[in-house]
Amino acid sequence: MRTRTRSSRRLVVLAAVAALGTGVLAGCAEDTEDPSGSASGGGVSGKGKTTITVGVFGAFGLKEAGLYDQYMKLNKDVVIKQTSIERNENYYPQLLTHLGSGSGLADVQAVEVNNIAEITATQGDKLVDLGKTEGVQKDSFLPWKWSQATTTAGKTIALGTDIGPEGICYRKDLFAAAGLPTDREAVGKLWAGDWNKYLAAGKQFKSKAPKGTAFVDSASGVMAAITGSNANRFYDKDGKVIYKTNPAVRQAWDTAAEFAGSGLTAKLQQFTPGWDQGFANGTFATVSCPAWMLGYIQDKGGEAGKGKWDVAAAPKPSNWGGSFLAVPEASKNKEAAAKLVAWLTAPEQQATLFAERGSFPSSQAAYALPAVSGAKHEYFDNAPIGEIFSAAAKGVPVQIVGPKDLIIAQNLADIGMLQVDQKGTSSKDGWNAAVKAIDNALDQ
């Protein structure tokens, strides 16, 4: 009897150990998804099918919108496989490494707009000229989107997928509580034409704000939106870094700093867990939202936020983000991959991507399609997002991009403005801290 209990106790212990062990293994398994490993494959696989690999960052949307499935249905001999790395900061260095070594590349690689200038300037010879691919129509793209990915030698090394025209997403319930208008037309008029009116609306909101809520999520979000409404940002057209003296950047900085200084922000950092919780708990009333952010807000805001959110036009047309697709010369299926990219970036498919995921087309030919012009977003109280973002896209100035846009934007936001917003650093000290970090980062 005694041995019986002993052995059963041992069994219990063993079971507990096994349970813990599997739990631990499961925990480890979470981050074993290898982003590059399978991407290096490609070539012709069994049954004579061509496998095209696509490397993207984040939830890029092509797969989610069902475009791969559609293409595979149209082309029975093609299999598309996608690998995704969550964040572009991790995706981009790896892409550069792979381009440098000519191996480990997917047949199609996504490029974010903040990196496109650097890719075009330094990696042009390692990428296929998609401008010459059959079926690609230059005229269907926004001219500036096309030229951003065209080298000085006239080679177009990537085709645009989406752009990021901005609106202002706002909470109707909080606006009503603070005595502001809730109708999207009226809200748009509240700040039309001037970011300072947006600031004034914020001050008005604050005077009667429900407890525990702020007008805007973060000061850096405001700064990014204002910066994005200017043609000149960090570089001039000769490729010189001008952000320090550019009055447009300075104005964006000062306005955003005033948001922070006046206590209008929820002091959050975008794309961090705290920001997500802010959406879930409704702690801020507005956020500058590019078209692609609508899906994010829907995910994080959840059921509780449904019908409470709405979209209005931004004070000035502005652009934030957008992406491209490129085909490396090292790909084993260059032609098949280029054909796929041409199809994915064609107006009809961009319209599908917008309808399914909210990524706004970079193809101006798509704007006339009913899937775009008539698009409404159910989560945002059926806001006519096609109309709102098309109007914004038309007004976006042709922006000058530079190779280190990402680093400059990131340090201005995550070092400088974040200090001002979260730590209460003075605007001047925050600016100096950002400049110091950028100087260090740009110095080779």
Added chain:
Amino acid sequence: MASDARAAAPSEEEGAAPAPDAPATNGGSTGQDHDTYRDARHARPGGAHPGAGPDAREERRRERRSRRYRRDVRWSPYAFVAPFFVFFMAFGLFPLLYTGWASLHRVELTAPTDMEWVGLRNFSRLLSDEFFWNALQNTVTIGLISTIPQLLIALGIAHLLNYRLRGSMFFRVAVLTPYATSVAAATLVFVLLFGRDYGMINWLLGQIGIGAVDWQNGTWTSQLAVSTIVIWRWTGYNALIYLAAMQAIPNDLYESAALDGASRWQQFIHVTVPSLRPTILFTCVVSTIGATQLFGEPLLFNGGAGATGGAGHQFQTLGLYLYEQGWVNLHLGRASAIAWTMFLILLIIGAVNWVIGRRLRKSA
């Protein structure tokens, strides 16, 4: 051990020749069988001499064979350890040397093969690089406030686990689970725990009347939070190492101490700790190396907002700064110089540890 067996092999093989006859004559008795076997072996050299020719040939063959086996004995250990060294060369030594070479150049990730010689500039600029000194300082402070409590707690846990406990196996495994947990998963949970607005720790502090702490933005608070993750992950690992060493301490030491009237605590201080001295030194060295290379925890503690280590770089460690220079700013040469500086710092720490270890051993 292995070489002995190898050396014995040739004679056994040769001796095996007459063995097939043996069972027939001896009726299969194992004892006698063995004798015959040995006799045959001994008989061999001076045995029947059917002629000089075959004998000389045999001699030569044996000579050759024994030479081969001598060579085998001499070189096969190297063959056995070779796989490690091959991998070490490919993934340890080569990267180390190549990094050293790259650190003397201006290299950008956009064109890794395009190197421009700059001599020691990448190192000399570190002297005036305030981000580097900030990172070094953060690394040292985080290292201290994570390693010291970690090793003390580990020692305590090991001491407790060394008692006869019910389900001691369970506790030993449980203590090790944080170590086996993915750093990414663990850190994400800690980010939520240390959240400013909805973090559980601030909620608990609120319960006892302390206002919300902005863990991430304070210099000390953020470093404390990062250290907590490190302590949580590594304490169990060190505890098991201590436990293994404790179990090797002979029991009579404790018995005689008990006879002398030493209390549990006195036994711990005067018997356990001195016996653990080499182990403690070992864990100190390993933890110091780990602390110097600290990377994953501070990276992820930033909530996925990059390698800056917070708005004021307040928890950017050397590892993070290296990463930022190499993979965010794309300056491989500068990053390589930081990597080599870290390596040199570790060598210095190693040397200091060695000196202290020697002093301790002498004084003991």
